[in-house]
Amino acid sequence: MRVVIRxxxxxxxxxxxxxxxxxxxxxxxxxxxxxxxxxNGLTDYVLQTALIAAASGGxxxxxxxxxxxxxxxxxxxxxxxxxxxxxxAAASAS
Numbered sequence: 001m002r003v004v005i006r007x008x009x010x011x012x013x014x015x016x017x018x019x020x021x022x023x024x025x026x027x028x029x030x031x032x033x034x035x036x037x038x039x040n041g042l043t044d045y046v047l048q049t050a051l052i053a054a055a056s057g058g059x060x061x062x063x064x065x066x067x068x069x070x071x072x073x074x075x076x077x078x079x080x081x082x083x084x085x086x087x088x089a090a091a092s093a094s
Contacts (some may be wrong), residue, residue: 004065004068005062005064005065005068006071010077011064011068011069012065012069014061014064014065014068015061015062015065015066015069017058017061018057018058018059018060018061018062018063018065019056019058019062020058020066021054021057021058021061022055022058022059022062023056023058024054025051025052025055025058026051026055028051029048029051029052029055032044032047032048032051033048038043
């Protein structure tokens with residue numbers, strides 16, 4: 001699945017939010033497990049699963065932003081030419 005965000009600022013914000021999600025969910029999960037050690041009920045397990053899902057969503061956000069922020073790679077080794085260069089090359093070829 002590919003999510004396209006064309007704005008560099010938008011991708012940077014998405015990555016920042018992803019990091020924030022990962023850090024906050026991980027810290028909250030660790031705190032939750034430490035304070036409820038041995039006294040977890042069904043509700044606690046559901047909430048811990050939700051924290052793990054939030055951290056996974058944050059990782060997903062970071063991966064999307066990293067993929068969108070990569071420089072575009074061209075398949076050919078030749079750099080693209082501007083329209084002016086193409087007209088000059090066409091004129092010199094005729």
